[in-house]
Amino acid sequence: MSSILNKFVARADNIAYRTVADEAVIMTPADSMLHELNEVATSIFANINGKRTVRELCKLAFNEYEVEMARLEADISTLIGELEKKNILQLSDAPIN
Amino acid sequence: MPRSTKIFKRLQQKAEKRRIPLNALFELTHRCNLRCSHCYVDNENHTELTTDGVKKALDILKDNGTFFVIFTGGEAMLRSDIYEILTYAKISGFVTTLFTSGTIIDGNNAERLIKTGTDDYEMSIYSDIPSDHDALTGVDGSFKRTMGAARLLKSLGAKVTLKTVWSKLNFARVKEMYALADKLGCELRGAPYISVTNSGDTAHLNTRCNDDELTELFSSMYELQKERIDETFNEVRSKEYDYETLKDKRICGACVTKLRIDPYGNIYPCVAFGNAMGNITEDDFKSVWSGDSFAKSFCELRVTDIKKCRDCDRFAFCRYCPADSLKECSDMLIPTDEMCRVAKAHRTAFYNTMKKI
Ligand code: SF4
Numbered sequence: 181m182s183s184i185l186n187k188f189v190a191r192a193d194n195i196a197y198r199t200v201a202d203e204a205v206i207m208t209p210a211d212s213m214l215h216e217l218n219e220v221a222t223s224i225f226a227n228i229n230g231k232r233t234v235r236e237l238c239k240l241a242f243n244e245y246e247v248e249m250a251r252l253e254a255d256i257s258t259l260i261g262e263l264e265k266k267n268i269l270q271l272s273d274a275p276i277n
Numbered sequence: 278m279p280r281s282t283k284i285f286k287r288l289q290q291k292a293e294k295r296r297i298p299l300n301a302l303f304e305l306t307h308r309c310n311l312r313c314s315h316c317y318v319d320n321e322n323h324t325e326l327t328t329d330g331v332k333k334a335l336d337i338l339k340d341n342g343t344f345f346v347i348f349t350g351g352e353a354m355l356r357s358d359i360y361e362i363l364t365y366a367k368i369s370g371f372v373t374t375l376f377t378s379g380t381i382i383d384g385n386n387a388e389r390l391i392k393t394g395t396d397d398y399e400m401s402i403y404s405d406i407p408s409d410h411d412a413l414t415g416v417d418g419s420f421k422r423t424m425g426a427a428r429l430l431k432s433l434g435a436k437v438t439l440k441t442v443w444s445k446l447n448f449a450r451v452k453e454m455y456a457l458a459d460k461l462g463c464e465l466r467g468a469p470y471i472s473v474t475n476s477g478d479t480a481h482l483n484t485r486c487n488d489d490e491l492t493e494l495f496s497s498m499y500e501l502q503k504e505r506i507d508e509t510f511n512e513v514r515s516k517e518y519d520y521e522t523l524k525d526k527r528i529c530g531a532c533v534t535k536l537r538i539d540p541y542g543n544i545y546p547c548v549a550f551g552n553a554m555g556n557i558t559e560d561d562f563k564s565v566w567s568g569d570s571f572a573k574s575f576c577e578l579r580v581t582d583i584k585k586c587r588d589c590d591r592f593a594f595c596r597y598c599p600a601d602s603l604k605e606c607s608d609m610l611i612p613t614d615e616m617c618r619v620a621k622a623h624r625t626a627f628y629n630t631m632k633k634i
């Protein structure tokens with residue numbers, strides 16, 4: 181978990197996404213699969229810009245939600261890991277343009 | 278069309294509830310290099326939206342929740358800025374489809390097209406017999422060029438979908454048409470609805486299948502998918518007329534979850550309605566979308582307002598189009614003879630197939 185916190189995170193190339201009624205819907209191009217995010221995941225997804233690390237995303241979420249930092253880091257790391265596996269996000273040791 | 282039908286349905290329902298124009302059909306030009314007999318566009322030469330105008334329109338659509346955009350024409354590939362438009366749409370997070378005849382896609386531009394990241398290419402194919410297809414498009418060699426483009430784009434990793442209008446020309450070629458699509462690795466989608474054009478043209482209606490031809494057409498299609506006939510039966514049952522469910526259901530997505538933009542920026546309720554509600558680059562979109570008087574009254578209509586359809590045993594097989602009704606019967610709530618006729622043939626073919634199995 182500690183390693184993922186220092187990674188920079190960006191949306192994968194060519195994904196399509198739209199937020200409808202506070203929940204994001206994403207289509208991954210390779211398989212044309214649609215994915216849904218709940219409201220909290222959507223607000224985290226909105227802050228992803230390739231220039232923020234996972235840790236920075238946790239800090240932004242900490243300001244928004246009344247949850248302990250340790251819990252946030254664990255949950256957001258899991259979420260980012262899952263979205264990376266689905267080819268929705270990409271992680272890197274350096275900022276991503 | 279994306280996969281994961283459940284999420285897609287939920288998304289459409291959310292959009293319907295909130296009247297979000299989730300699906301846009303964007304006609305980039307009415308210029309065309311083909312002369313298809315059933316074509317609905319007016320072919321008149323007005324001043325098209327500039328590249329910046331199209332981008333502005335896409336920004337407005339994005340801000341208002343549009344997710345799926347189909348770019349079409351005329352022939353959209355005739356615009357020299359097509360690559361820039363498609364790329365901009367992808368960067369803006371849309372699911373993009375390019376509806377093209379493919380006749381001007383070749384080795385010189387296919388890779389450039391692929392780089393735009395377009396999610397799907399849709400191409401119309403009217404027959405598996407080249408001369409029949411060419412007769413309908415009015416251009417010799419168009420079949421060969423469309424097939425060549427489909428093959429080329431597929432080989433470069435693109436998703437290509439073939440579309441057809443089932444008519445007198447091809448109703449007896451169902452098996453061959455699906456085989457052609459299979460060979461290319463494409464999905465084939467088609468429907469036998471041939472409508473009066475938005476400008477009122479009816480000359481092409483003589484290509485509609487007669488009753489027997491329609492029944493043969495639907496029977497051939499069920500024959501091809503008879504291994505999933507039980508599933509289809511359950512689907513049919515779930516779509517039968519039920520007043521309690523239908524009294525809250527809108528007739529269709531026109532000016533609810535759908536809209537059409539023409540090459541000049543005019544906004545219409547959908548592909549088939551010809552009444553412009555406003556202009557996307559000149560008017561305030563939100564005021565047009567919520568203030569247009571036609572849209573307001575159309576959104577109030579429910580399926581149960583179509584009196585003739587109440588308890589109709591063909592309802593599950595029917596595709597009701599209020600725009601067709603308006604054009605043919607001057608009333609959105611009166612079914613056209615054509616809708617009832619197609620639904621009857623569809624129902625007959627379905628139950629004949631069930632009986633045989
Ligand atoms: S059913 Fe007809 S009026 Fe409704 S969205 Fe489809 S084409 Fe338009």
Ligand code: SF4
Binds near residue numbers: 592597
């Ligand atoms: S077949 Fe005719 S009456 Fe029956 S549901 Fe369709 S449009 Fe309505």
